Amino acid sequence: MKYVIMIHSNPQPWGHPTGDYLPEFQALPAEERERLTGDFERTLTEMQERGELVMGEALGDPTTARLYRWEDGRPLATDGPYSESKEHLAGFFVIDVESLERAEEIGAVFAGPGETVELRPMMWPGGDDQ
């Protein structure tokens, strides 16, 4: 089963890994930061070894986004960011795992203070006829 894990964040300045630029993360005691980073790295390695990680990408600064909205029958381009909301899509991972439980386990490890992690199932082209 494929899922996408989306990291919604607002590092200041924009940068990766996002935790390095989030005051909430930086406010944690050093050993707590190390523990979280260690857990994340360990899970990532484990996912690579198991063949669960399909892909992962970090995204550029949302102010460099170009937005296309439909106006008067044609696309109208403006500069980003896409929304005024506090968080922006900062990066995503595509995973392929055996169960929803495993996906939720991974999603929880990807979470960190000051940002939101979103786990969503990916649609696939097959289906049952029963």
Add this chain to the structure above:
Amino acid sequence: MLDARVLEDVWRRESAHVLAALLRRHGDLADCEDAAQEAALAASVQWERDGLPQNPRAWLIRVASRRLVDTVRSGRAREEREATHTDRMDMPANADGDARRTDADDTLRLLVLCCHPALSRASQVALTLRSVAGLSASQIAAAYLVPERTMAQRLSRARATLRAAGARFELPPPAEAASRLAAALDVCHLMFNEGYVRSSGEHLLDADLAGEAIRLTRQLHRAVPEHDEVTGALALMLLTHARAPARTTPTGDLVPLAEQDRRTWDATQIAEGVRLLEEVLPRGHVGRFQLQAAIAAVHAESPTWEETDWAQISVLYAMLDAVAPSPAVTLNRAVAVGMAVGPAEGLALVDDLLTDPAMQRHHRTHAVRAHLLESAGELAGAHAAYQRAAALTASLPEQRYLNRRAARLPRS
């Protein structure tokens, strides 16, 4: 000049036997696969130039054995492998008494090795496709819609796990034989299902997983013809696969069993499935595959959805619920009871499932409930249930189908 197609066919036919011959002398699957792969590469060069050898299997085994000896004698292998593996290398190929094992036996041993209990189900399936069916990592990756690198990682991790578990190329001891064979059969069945639900006109894939699963189960049946559940599983796959031409429209939309054009079902596969089932059912022990096959046979032999012998299907599902209870079986039983008795009785079965949080999140619970509510005339409730099912499914064609059903009904 040799056609690449011919080479591929020979390889697909012989690879399991080449691997089996190597594994008899050297227990490490990763080493043996590397050697077999190098032999295949050598074959593609040399056969292209000189034509097909008289005995392709012997040629491949000879070349692969040489590569394997080179690998194992190299320092890298000596450091990494346990002594028990390398010790057996100098044994001549025919030293052990049962060197003339049949092809069917090779397949069985290889299948049981790939379905070792130390591996996850997904790894067992991937490794079986690679080592027993002879598919390439890229073909398996394409079938599962993942990058080749991801699949290669899964395969090498699976081989490393086998090595760490000390898995051997041999039949398991009698105490384990039944459960190991059952695991191998589960893997074939899972592979079939994964292939079957993926196949549709729009998305023709490189590897036909359902076809591979039937081929493997056929070989398994040849190795243990007296095993009733293997026979049952083969019958089930054939009877289900017979519906493949009718299950999707040319544009890739799903056609549910109720609406399929039964004239396009494959009569040959149905006949073989029914024949296998008639042969095995009177023997007494009736397991879940035989019951599922019996249900598929009732569908296969009825001219329309409405004329189906739903009373018989209800009884078979009740038996299946006793032998191998699962929420999926209860759902199918609810459909059958809904047709045989009435929607209210079917809904009662579904409502029991709704108390389970996992089933509440499962799209099929709501899809079945929607159908039953619709036949009961509770259209607003059916509309809401179709919408809930459409929101929960991850299958694009299923979602399109469920949205279509919802759209025909008045809103709540």
